[in-house]
Amino acid sequence: MAKTVFIDGEAGTTGLQIRQRLEGRVDVEVVSIDPARRKDPDARRELLNGVDAVVLCLPDDAARDAVAMIDNAQVKVIDASTAHRVAPGWVYGFAEMAPGQRDEIRKATRIANPGCYPTGFIALTRPLVEAGLISPDFPITINAVSGYSGGGRGLIEEFEQQPIPDGTADAYRPYGLSLAHKHVSEMQAYAGLSHPPLFAPSVGRFAQGMIVQAPLQLWALPGKPSVADLHSALIAYYAGETFVEVASGAECLELQKTRAGAANYIKPMDPEALNGTNRMKLYVFGSETKRQVILTAVLDNLGKGASGAAVQNLNLTLGLPEGEGI
Incomplete structure (x- = not known):
């Protein structure tokens, strides 16, 4: 039945x-x-x-x-x-x-x-906190951009209203500048953090899809882990999962490649790449020379989110x- x-x-x-x-x-x-x-x-x-x-x-x-x-x-x-x-x-x-x-x-x-932003953030950080690679009291920042559908009916109408003078011409809009976003409490609780992370959300002129990023200074983390340490921890944590995938080291490096004549050019990451699915893909972009990492999650804010x-x-x-x- x-x-x-x-x-x-x-x-x-x-x-x-x-x-x-x-x-x-x-x-x-x-x-x-x-x-x-x-x-x-x-x-x-x-x-x-x-x-x-x-x-x-x-x-x-x-x-x-x-x-x-x-x-x-x-x-x-x-x-x-x-x-x-x-x-x-x-x-x-x-x-x-x-x-x-x-x-x-x-x-x-x-x-x-779960919320859409927290899904990406928790997926990236909780495994590293549990592994001792990030300390619970480490000051973490989240930068994220979502499709405007994440703002509900009002924002959808504002971005889709035609002609544009009756809606908005914004291509990109930061928000949550009061630092009181309602997703922060679950981010802190389920990532295992002692303090609220600093969350900088934004919306772009696309309906759905999302990129969530957490930059880290490796030299400031306990144990001074390498880029490979963080990447390996995420791969081990999500081994065998169907809906959460960790990009290979080769794929991450390919996305980091520079283009002749454009120093530090990053190939485009598509926030809409997983739209219509329940999948989420995690990336570790790092530099051992700079001792820095940008953890990145791509998901559909209306799907896995x-x-x-x-x-x-x-x-x-x-x-x-x-x-x-x-």
């Missing part, structure tokens, strides 16, 4: 992509509120308590309200908002984050879907094949 799933907030960007990933599956049935009862709170409550799993694609406060309405202990809840990512009793839904994390997700009834991860977690918690639909 197919497992029933209610996507609360299915009309939003993440909700629509989750629904698309579940379409055509025979092991999952997506149920929706009867249009005639769309504004009936009792109808919503019935669905929240009457399905096998609920995926919340709502603003934080609305997500908390939805969880408060669920009194059926058997219902699995996956929350795509930031409301519960560091909340007690919730399992963080990044299956590749640590040994045993998949089992925690499989057993959980409350799963917090949102809907792909949500479906992966849904599969795990419902006892279905992990990669089904993604």
Whole structure:
């Protein structure tokens, strides 16, 4: 019998992509509120308590309200908002984050879907913190650029509005300049850091896709590791994973090659390279001469950074094949 799933907030960007990933599956049935009862709170409550799993694609406060309405202990809840990512009793839904994390997700009834930026940052740094190559109190900076879809409906409309005078002509926009971005708490918690990392996010004029980078001074790290030490640690950590891949040393070096007449020219990295997938690719760009490294993650902010991860977690918690639909 197919497992029933209610996507609360299915009309939003993440909700629509989750629904698309579940379409055509025979092991999952997506149920929706009867249009005639769309504004009936009792109808919503019935669905929240009457399905096998609920995926919340709502603003934080609305997500908390939805969880408060669920009194059926058997219902699995996956929350795509930031409301519960560091909340007690919730399992963080990044299956590749640590040994045993998949089992925690499989057993959980409350799963917090990770943020897109944190997915890339945690993937890059947690293995190195656990290996002792980065100390928990090391001052880490994150530079990242995302497609404008990460900003929700308002930013999407601003970037896509035509003619441009009614929208925006910005090609690139830094934000989070108050240093109070809501993703920082989960970055710190799940990377294993003693202090909040310094996060510098931005959006570009492309709909989806993402590059996350963490620069490191090797000479300042404990043990003075080499570029190869960091790269080897990441390769070992993600060995055998399907959705997280570490680029080979040769591939990283190829991307670092200079072009005649253009010193320090870096071949383009495409933030949209993994769009439509649940994959994430990690790179280690380094210089032993300078004793510096730039850790880099490429992923789809709406894939591994949102809907792909949500479906992966849904599969795990419902006892279905992990990669089904993604």
